[in-house]
Amino acid sequence: MAHQPLHVLLLIALAGLYAGMQNALAGGGSFITFPALLLAGLNPLAANMSSTIALFPSQIATAIAGRKIASGVGGVKFRALFIVSIIGGIIGAILLLSTPVSIFSNMVPWLVLFATTAFAWGSFGFKPKASGEANHLPNWVILSVQGLIAIYGGYFGGGIGFLMLAALTIAGQQVRTAGATKNALAMTMNASAVAIFAFSPMINWAAVVALGIGGVLGGITGSWLMHRLPERLLRGFVVLVGLSLTIWLFVR
Numbered sequence: 001m002a003h004q005p006l007h008v009l010l011l012i013a014l015a016g017l018y019a020g021m022q023n024a025l026a027g028g029g030s031f032i033t034f035p036a037l038l039l040a041g042l043n044p045l046a047a048n049m050s051s052t053i054a055l056f057p058s059q060i061a062t063a064i065a066g067r068k069i070a071s072g073v074g075g076v077k078f079r080a081l082f083i084v085s086i087i088g089g090i091i092g093a094i095l096l097l098s099t100p101v102s103i104f105s106n107m108v109p110w111l112v113l114f115a116t117t118a119f120a121w122g123s124f125g126f127k128p129k130a131s132g133e134a135n136h137l138p139n140w141v142i143l144s145v146q147g148l149i150a151i152y153g154g155y156f157g158g159g160i161g162f163l164m165l166a167a168l169t170i171a172g173q174q175v176r177t178a179g180a181t182k183n184a185l186a187m188t189m190n191a192s193a194v195a196i197f198a199f200s201p202m203i204n205w206a207a208v209v210a211l212g213i214g215g216v217l218g219g220i221t222g223s224w225l226m227h228r229l230p231e232r233l234l235r236g237f238v239v240l241v242g243l244s245l246t247i248w249l250f251v252r
Contacts, residue, residue: 004206008040012207013214020058020218021225028119028238029055029218030158033211034112035245037204044108045101046202049193052157053203054211056187056194058219063187066180073171076142078181084143085150085185089192092154096193097200109249115158116242124235137171146185153189158242160186 004012015036019029030051037047063070072078096104145167153160164182169175197203 004040004204004210009206009210012036012040013210016054016211016214017218017221018214019055019211020215020220021222022218022238023055023058023062023215024219024222024225028235028242029215031116031119031238031242031245033215034158035241035248037207037211040207042204042207043101043105043202045096045099045104046204048096048104048108048156049197049200049202050204050208051211052190053194053197054208055215056190057212058215059183059187059190061219063184066183068180069177070181070184071173071177073168073173073178073181074137074142075139078184080143081146081181081185082188084147085153085188086192088147088150089154089189090196092151092156092189093193093196094154095151096155097196109246111156112158112242112249113246115156116239116246118159118162119235119242120239121162124232124239142167142171150185150189153186154193157190157193160189 015032019032022032023029033051033055034047037050038044042050070078072081099107146164149160149163149167152163161182164185165175165178168178168181173181
């Protein structure tokens with residue numbers, strides 16, 4: 001992978017800065033980093049993998065912050081969800097690396113559309129349960145749903161936070177616990193993907209470092225801004241970015 005010019009790396013770092021703030025405040029940072037890497041000249045496959053690696057450090061920090069309240073759901077222990085997430089993340093990552101760039105490029109508009117829809121549903125439509133009353137879902141259903149989300153997470157990943165939040169709260173977790181659990185599981189499935197992606201020759205490490213530094217600084221800034229900016233405005237901006245990206249990917 002060719003090195004990026006300095007001014008391009010600076011723009012990627014700025015995208016990472018905003019994405020870090022967005023993740024800290026409302027989620028959806030990949031909707032910023034993915035198109036930024038596409039505009040920087042990376043092909044969709046390289047952009048997806050590089051974005052996953054670059055945002056991983058901030059996911060570790062988020063998972064550690066909520067580790068004490070993350071838990072299992074229904075009759076499924078957290079350890080089982082953890083293992084399923086690892087396996088699903090590995091499967092998704094292997095599927096991604098097995099997908100030719102041309103085929104993945106044709107799939108990306110549909111993946112972004114699905115991810116944008118999931119994000120919009122989670123932001124403005126879906127209302128997670130606050131009571132924490134279990135719906136008595138069979139264990140195999142909970143594990144199967146988490147497994148499918150983990151495979152999707154390892155493959156593309158956009159919108160996994162809201163998909164997991166929906167699944168966990170429907171299964172009976174309270175919102176605060178579900179938030180911490182989905183952060184830990186998202187980190188787990190992406191750890192599997194990162195461990196595999198790191199060996200790909202398509203990774204642009206200069207872009208990863210620039211994006212990662214921006215993301216860490218953005219996460220710190222976002223924590224400070226958390227109670228100073230309207231969250232719905234930020235979520236609306238992410239949906240707008242996702243829709244614009246979807247349209248651009250379909251017509252380009």
